[in-house]
Amino acid sequence: MRPVAGWELHARSGRAVLVRGTEREIDPARLRLPDALVAALHEWAHVAQEVGERGSADTAAELVTRRGRQLAARLAAETGGRIGYVDPVSGELDHVGRSRSAHAVQLRGAPLAPVPPTPWGPGLVVSAIIGAIVVVTLVVVTLGLADVSGVLATVVNLAVAAGFAPSIWLGSRIPVWRWVAYGTAAGIVAAWIALLLSLLG
Incomplete structure (x- = not known):
């Protein structure tokens, strides 16, 4: 240094x-x-x-x-x-x-200079809001499509996940957008869990 x-x-x-x-x-x-x-x-x-x-x-x-x-x-x-x-x-x-x-x-490979503290509070709130929106949207759309065809609902869910994957990967590296990326990823996983539980119930 x-x-x-x-x-x-x-x-x-x-x-x-x-x-x-x-x-x-x-x-x-x-x-x-x-x-x-x-x-x-x-x-x-x-x-x-x-x-x-x-x-x-x-x-x-x-x-x-x-x-x-x-x-x-x-x-x-x-x-x-x-x-x-x-x-x-x-x-x-x-x-x-x-x-x-x-x-x-600092030379390349040396520890980074002091970084501002991570805003966990506001960040997690943003992630929770985005996650809730994603869960509700995916569950409603999937249940609507499931009435028409279960295969179509599955394909749409996989397509949504595959479509969001690059954005989530890139967004997770950007300080502000990482909270949106985390919320989106968590929302997709939570929606799948909710849909699997609804099938079992």
Whole structure:
């Protein structure tokens, strides 16, 4: 776990690197950053190297500087800390973002930073409401179809479960939508149990 304070963004040999004091260089790809941001950082460093080698016009150098500051600001926003930006054209150091002592940039594979507490109360209420809606809907529809054909009712139940499965799987990974996904999954299971009990009774 490495603190944000003191890190500087450099463009070296066509690659974007983070350096702090006399420590070794760290590739941004090793940090918990979006892949698009890492790719943009390396692309900027590559262009900065070409501009430096060719001695391009002031306009190109200004674009490299401006793009570097934008990326440093995005990096500071992602990490929630202050990043030093070393201009590859002038060599000047500029600080971007705000200092944050309580948090840290972390390497891939390291434990995640402190996460806000899980809202169990509101989340379970949402899951219960969604589950109740799913149970009532499936039971009513299935019992109505069962009067026509038991096979049709079974097929419809399986089709509903198969149709919801991808959404439940994807939704369970999203903080807000996971409660809806949990409620839907629980509702389908509860509806099947209720229908089996009604058949036995």
